[in-house]
Amino acid sequence: MNITKEQIDELNAVVKVAITKDDYQDKVDKILKDYRKQANIPGFRKGQVPIGLIKKQYGRAVLVDEVNKLLQDNLNKYLTEEKLDVLGNPLPKQQDNFDWDKEDFAFEFELGLAPSFEVPLKTKKSITRYKILADKKMVTEQVERMRKQYGKLVTKAAVEKKDEINGIFLNEDEEIENKATVELEKVKSKKALAALIGKKVGEKVSLNTKGLFKEDYLLSSVLGISQEKAKDLKIDVSFTIEEINEREPAQLDQDFFDKLFGKDTVTSEDEMKARIKEDSEKQFEQQSDQKLLNDITEYFIENTKFDLPSEFLTKWIQMTGEKPLSPEEATEEFEKSEKGLRYQLIEGKIIKDNNLDIQFDELKEFAKGFIKSQMAQFGQLDPQEEELDNIAARVLGNQDEVKRLSEQLMSQKLLNLYKDKVNFKVKEVTYENFVKEVYG
Incomplete structure (x- = not known):
C-alpha cells in the first residue's frame, strides 16, 4: 500500500491511496475459507462447497469490505503519523470508471486542513470586567426577606x-x-x-x-x-x-442569627448585613465571570483572523448530514456554523499553546468539589473523603457527566488564564445596574 499527499493550497490537499492485491488477498482468502466451512448450500455437504462457488457468491462483498477496512485504518494512521490537522473527515473523490474486477485499486480523498494562526492573549482592547456590588438597598431588602421567611x-x-x-x-x-x-x-x-x-x-x-x-x-x-x-x-x-x-417578622436576636449562619457565627445586625453583602457578592462573581468569558470569546472571534476551507466544509456538510442537502442548503448550514467552528479552533489553539489539557486526577477533584457543594445545600457540611471518592467514582462512570464536568472544568481553566493574561478595566456596578447594562 502506498499513500501520498498532494498539497493544493494551504487549506486543501488530496491524499492518494494505492492498494495492491498483496495488501488484501490473504485476508480475503481466509474469510472465504471460513465461509466455506460454515456454508449450507443445497446439493453440498457442510464444509464441502467448492471454493469457486463461495467466491462467486461472496467474493465481491468480502473484497469490498476488506478494502474499505484497509482504507479507513491506514488513512487514519497516515493522518495521525503525518500530524495533519484536518477539519471534518476526508471526502472520497468520485471515480466514474472504478472497476472492482481489477486487482489493484487507487483512491483519492479530499482534505480540508485547519488554518495556521496565533491568538495573542494580551488583548489590544481592554475588556470590561464587572465587579458586582450588593448595595445598602439590596442588603436591607434581603434582611427583610429573611426576617419574613423565619417569622x-x-x-x-x-x-x-x-x-x-x-x-x-x-x-x-x-x-x-x-x-x-x-x-x-x-x-x-x-x-x-x-x-x-x-x-x-x-x-x-x-x-x-x-x-x-x-x-x-x-x-x-x-x-x-x-x-x-x-x-x-x-x-x-x-x-x-x-x-x-x-x-x-423574626426578631433580630441571637436565635435568629444562629438559625441563619450557625451558632455564634454572627452576633449582631451589622455583622449579619456584612455577611449578607459578602455572600451575595460571591454569588454575583459567577454571573460576572460568565459575562467576562462571553465577552472574551466574542473578542477573539472578531479579532483572530484566518481563512477556512469553506468550499470543502460546505461539501462535507452536504455529503455527511442526516439527510441529503442541496448546495444552497449546505452553504446556509456552513454559514450558520462558521462562527462556532472558528471559536472551536481558537479555543483549541489556546488550550494547546497553554497546556490546559485536563488530567483525570484534576477532573476527579473537580467532581468532588462539585459534589461537596451540592451536599452542603442539604446540610451535609463535612462529608467523609471516602464518601466523596465513592460518589465521584459513580459520577465519572457516566460519560455524559464526564463530558459535562470536563466542559465546566475547561471553562474554569480558560477563565483563570484570561484573568491572568487579558487586558481588563474593572467596572463596579450594583446588581440592578449590571442587569440593566448587560441584559437591557
Whole structure:
C-alpha cells in the first residue's frame, strides 16, 4: 500500500491511496475459507462447497469490505503519523470508471486542513470586567426577606394590606379549582385589593385574572394551571377565604442569627448585613465571570483572523448530514456554523499553546468539589473523603457527566488564564445596574 499527499493550497490537499492485491488477498482468502466451512448450500455437504462457488457468491462483498477496512485504518494512521490537522473527515473523490474486477485499486480523498494562526492573549482592547456590588438597598431588602421567611404567622380576623390569605380559587367553566396562598403585597390590581381588604374567613370575593399580580408567573401558580393557559387569561374567578394570617417578622436576636449562619457565627445586625453583602457578592462573581468569558470569546472571534476551507466544509456538510442537502442548503448550514467552528479552533489553539489539557486526577477533584457543594445545600457540611471518592467514582462512570464536568472544568481553566493574561478595566456596578447594562 502506498499513500501520498498532494498539497493544493494551504487549506486543501488530496491524499492518494494505492492498494495492491498483496495488501488484501490473504485476508480475503481466509474469510472465504471460513465461509466455506460454515456454508449450507443445497446439493453440498457442510464444509464441502467448492471454493469457486463461495467466491462467486461472496467474493465481491468480502473484497469490498476488506478494502474499505484497509482504507479507513491506514488513512487514519497516515493522518495521525503525518500530524495533519484536518477539519471534518476526508471526502472520497468520485471515480466514474472504478472497476472492482481489477486487482489493484487507487483512491483519492479530499482534505480540508485547519488554518495556521496565533491568538495573542494580551488583548489590544481592554475588556470590561464587572465587579458586582450588593448595595445598602439590596442588603436591607434581603434582611427583610429573611426576617419574613423565619417569622411566625399570626391569625387575623379580617384582611389587611400586608396579610397572607389561604383560600380556594374557582371557575367551573375553565375547570379551575385550586387551593392557594395569596400574599397581598404581590397583588397588583387595585380593584382586587379593594375587594379583599376587610373580608373575613368564609367570605367569597370575585377577582379578575387580568393584571392581578405584580409578577405574571404567580397567576398560573395560584390557579393551578399552565403558564401557557395563564398567559393573557382574562376571566373572573371566585376566591373563598379559608384563613387569614399576618407574617410577623423574626426578631433580630441571637436565635435568629444562629438559625441563619450557625451558632455564634454572627452576633449582631451589622455583622449579619456584612455577611449578607459578602455572600451575595460571591454569588454575583459567577454571573460576572460568565459575562467576562462571553465577552472574551466574542473578542477573539472578531479579532483572530484566518481563512477556512469553506468550499470543502460546505461539501462535507452536504455529503455527511442526516439527510441529503442541496448546495444552497449546505452553504446556509456552513454559514450558520462558521462562527462556532472558528471559536472551536481558537479555543483549541489556546488550550494547546497553554497546556490546559485536563488530567483525570484534576477532573476527579473537580467532581468532588462539585459534589461537596451540592451536599452542603442539604446540610451535609463535612462529608467523609471516602464518601466523596465513592460518589465521584459513580459520577465519572457516566460519560455524559464526564463530558459535562470536563466542559465546566475547561471553562474554569480558560477563565483563570484570561484573568491572568487579558487586558481588563474593572467596572463596579450594583446588581440592578449590571442587569440593566448587560441584559437591557
